Amino acid sequence: MRQRPQYLSAEDRREATVQAVVALAAEQNPAEITTTAIADRMGLTQGALFRHFPTKEAILEATMSWVGERLLVRVDEAAEDAASPAAALEAMFMTHIDFVAKRPGVPRMLFGELQRAEETLAKRMVQNLIRQYEQRLRRLMEEGKAQGELSAELNVEVAAALFIGTIQGLVMQSLLAGNASQIRRDAPAAFAIYRRGIGNSK
Numbered sequence: 001m002r003q004r005p006q007y008l009s010a011e012d013r014r015e016a017t018v019q020a021v022v023a024l025a026a027e028q029n030p031a032e033i034t035t036t037a038i039a040d041r042m043g044l045t046q047g048a049l050f051r052h053f054p055t056k057e058a059i060l061e062a063t064m065s066w067v068g069e070r071l072l073v074r075v076d077e078a079a080e081d082a083a084s085p086a087a088a089l090e091a092m093f094m095t096h097i098d099f100v101a102k103r104p105g106v107p108r109m110l111f112g113e114l115q116r117a118e119e120t121l122a123k124r125m126v127q128n129l130i131r132q133y134e135q136r137l138r139r140l141m142e143e144g145k146a147q148g149e150l151s152a153e154l155n156v157e158v159a160a161a162l163f164i165g166t167i168q169g170l171v172m173q174s175l176l177a178g179n180a181s182q183i184r185r186d187a188p189a190a191f192a193i194y195r196r197g198i199g200n201s202k
Contacts, residue, residue, distance in 0.1 A: 144198075
């Protein structure tokens with residue numbers, strides 16, 4: 001149902017567009033989301049939508065930018081409040097889980113962009129997000145090794161990739177099950193297994 005359009009600033013309208021895309025991505029294949037569907041979700045005409053975004057690709061780029069910024073801010077805040085590197089890793093893991101559990105359209109969009117054969121700005125933005133995330137993880141893991149919390153032999157490159165891969169696996173299982181709450185249910189046990197694998201066994 002089309003909602004009555006509200007009078008918003010250009011910035012707020014762009015934010016509302018991103019939110020509409022994320023919501024639609026939770027309901028259908030992100031690759032099949034049309035500007036008509038986005039405008040309809042927002043209660044706008046396509047002409048009104050294109051006053052803020054020149055192309056559909058520009059909408060996707062804005063969405064990827066929003067996702068990356070919000071996710072990194074949240075995991076950074078979670079890590080800052082933790083008492084140790086290992087605790088920071090757990091806080092980041094659970095914060096990431098909460099982020100995608102609340103926005104199931106986000107992982108579907110990220111997976112979709114990474115699967116595209118062609119190189120696009122949106123795809124490069126997702127790749128850059130993963131690189132920035134892994135840099136944060138590697139830094140924490142090196143601190144954990146230095147403090148004796150994590151194994152001195154830990155390969156931080158592989159461990160960082162596995163951290164993200166574990167979250168991706170939980171997301172995929174919840175999508176296949178069609179149960180968004182499953183990811184929250186399984187996350188603590190999954191992290192506990194991961195934590196034992198990277199910990200100092202002494």
